[in-house]
Amino acid sequence: MKNFFAYQTAAERYAKSRPYFHPLVIGKIKEFLQLQELVAQALDVGCGTGRSTVALTAIAKQVIGTDVSKEMLAQAPSDSHIQYLEAPAEALPLPDSSFDLITVSLAFHWFDRDRFLSEAHRLLRPSTWLIIYNNGFSGQMKENPDYENWDKQSYQARYPTPPRNNQPFGSEDAQQHGFEFVHQEAYSNDVAFTVEQLASFLTTQSNVIAAVEQGTEDNESVYSWLISELAPMFKASTATFPFGGSIWYLQKT
DSSP: OOOTTOOHHHHHHHHHHSOOOHHHHHHHHHHHHTOSSOEEEEEEETOTTSHHHHHHTTTEEEEEEEESOHHHHTTSOOOTTEEEEEOOTTSOOOOTTOEEEEEEESOGGGSOHHHHHHHHHHHEEEEEEEEEEOOEEOSOOTTOTHHHHHIIIIIHHHSOOOOOOOOOOOHHHHHHTTEEEEEEEEEEEEEEEOHHHHHHHHTTSHHHHHHHTSSSOOHHHHHHHHHHHHGGGOSSSOEEEEEEEEEEEEEEO
């Protein structure tokens, strides 16, 4: 599967313009696992520009963040509790049974599932947790229902979503790799964007990256087109956009 994030320009946009929702999810993880103290060692796989890794330090003493893209890792913030490592999710050069918690944020659909799950099982200590979570844009604006039609008919038509692994994943899949699928939790979060912030966010999506870094368009032209299309839909300086996702709790058996 293509790596849509192995470009400095895409990584810079990602670091600057993606919503920082991760602390919300980490709080839910802390509550579900009933953590009374920090876990000793956590691993964040597919960490990108490190936002999910930084958030994980709220429940872990030491965190390793891994990603296959050195360009994304170059944008990750330094932290005394974090070590970053360039490595694919399916072949992590780390010792067996060395982690109390593994998280994956917004990346599972890019992995070779079988190989990654085998790695996760190898790296976790007995009865510890692999937690996979995502966060998706609804394509809706609360203040203007016309936005949804534009998103589907104009934006997605011009920039279709690249292929990824969106196959269902459930208890049987988890069991085949030595995990129990203990719980699934849905959540939602709203994000307030100005027109410029929304346009910048949309340029971080893999469909635009495919058109720009792997295609024939340039980011400035895409951004200008987005501003011209989006500005008439804003009724005030900011608008509210629903996001949301799910959290999967898999325990090593």
